Amino acid sequence: MEEFSNLMQGFSVALTYHNLLFMLVGILLGVLIGVLPGLGGANGVAILLPLTFTMSPTSAIIMLSCIYWGALFGGAITSILFNIPGEPWSVATTFDGHPMAKAGRAGEALTAAFTSSFVGALIAVIVITFLAPLVAKFSLKFGPPEFFAVQLLTFCSFVGLGKGHPAKTIAAMMLGFALAAVGLDTVTGTLRMTFGTGELLRGFDFLIAVIGLFGIGEILLTMEEGLAFKGVHARINPRVVWQTWKQLPKYWLTALRGTLIGCWMGITPGGATPASFMSYGIAKRFSRDGEKFGTGQMEGVVAPETAAHAAGTSALLPMLTLGIPGSPTAAVLLGGLLIWGLQPGPLLFVEQKDFVWGLIASMYLGNIVGLIIVLTTVPWWAAILRVPFSIIAPVIVVICAIGAYTVHNALLDVALMLVFGVVGYLFKKLDYPLAPLVLALVLGDMAESSFRQSMLLSRGEVSIFWSNGLVGSICGLAMLMLFWPVISKLLARLRRGNNDLDEARPVE
């Protein structure tokens, strides 16, 4: 039970007055970010990252990860009350959540959403607690080829499990890699793709990209859809909460399924959004009331919410243990770690025990605090959404601009943010997924250097990637993921030969 004592140690770090305060601030900011369309987990954390440069890394990560939890909770409020997903991962929550709210059961829907996301997150944190040290220990054996193989797996699973068309996913990803390559080559010192401009020497900072792609892009998109929010009023009182809680245990199987899907999709970086859709689709297929889904079934709220939260939380596992983030927000947090001078990866568990276990303990506490806060303060958040969009929109733009500026104190970054905003808008319109682009931008340098190191080791032989069992099996898995859409289609066709039941396949 080494994990247990480590965890207790972590609680003693997280439970200081100071850190609890940051936790509270983080959750409140997070819910606010989650509620406002246009500000999401990834860019919210990116904007607030510069504020934490002066804090100690542990307090900083506690606050930032709490913003993330808060954003996960907050997304559900807008989906259920306003039928506008505040976050991409709460799109599936609108299917049944909003009909429930319209039928006057908003309180129940919200309670169900919050509680099930809490359950999903809690189980994911338990998974992290016990799995992360093992993975970290295991990955100490990794050399450059293994690291590249894991990165390959990451990107291949995006192609295979993501929602976008493979060609578009690959294009977005490669664009990210290409942008990451701009600037000074760290190995040979050659300038790449700067075309003689000094400003590009630094390369593109992914924080700027995140703020532009998700922030400005989202604002432009929201503008297009019109400005009016028409919401349903919500009252949550202890009686409603209690009654809903009494009903919830009925759906334990759905919740468990959602959590498992979420954990799997979070660790192999499918991300929270596909996880929530997948969980909804599967719950619909297996539920006894499957046909009634979409008309306001509580089960249809439980399924996507548990999966989204479990995925969002477990996305931190590969980030901490391997230095490979499982979601765009985790990627931003990874960037934060690098800025604070912490090298994520297996050694983090050996050298920075306080930090790692403080963070894990704060995940437990943060989710409990988050649940209490959202349950008690829903009416306020709903009131914020009644503020006209013509006030919210410019304020969000201003906040994005400030966030972009403070990363490097460079005004050029603000202009770059605008460019990324246009790219984000176009990509969203054309169904190009943004997450692979961001991850590639973050991991570009790492992937490149591990690839080159392996090439150096093998004198240019690609066969190093299946030279031993470990690296070979990871690469094999990566290839399986890459061709997963093809394989699953073949399987489905084979099965359809026998029976015609496969009509209602869940979302890929």
Next chain:
Amino acid sequence: MAVAAFTFILGLVVIIDSRRVGAGWAEDGPQAGYFPYYIGLILCIASVWTLWRALFSGKAVAGVFVSHQKLRLVLSVFIPTMIYVAATYFIGIYVASTLFIGAFMYWHGRFAWTKIIPVSLAVPVAIFLLFEVWFLVPLPKGPLEALIGY
């Protein structure tokens, strides 16, 4: 489609530049352009794939990409934002933000001046307190702040 063409061109640019710095194998190992070269190559292939799908997939992406009216709405946000970013170069972020929020509320929200003025002033002041006073992060300032002495 235009985006696919654009990514294709970007891929080409990456390939050409990688060839320039050397995409081959030097005495001491892979050259600087080794990795990006393949990235560019895959980017081109993926773009061609998307293009091909858009052109020959049969179910052509129906109708207009974005209607005229919607484009106007989007531009009505985008152009002021561009002016705003440009303005921060000259008058600092606080004054520019005040003007930006005010203008936005006036044109899009049609608020009365009695509402516009307090809101557009309050936000930059709140930002000032948060960033400069509590977290000690300096933001770009212009002549007005210099006049007050900050």
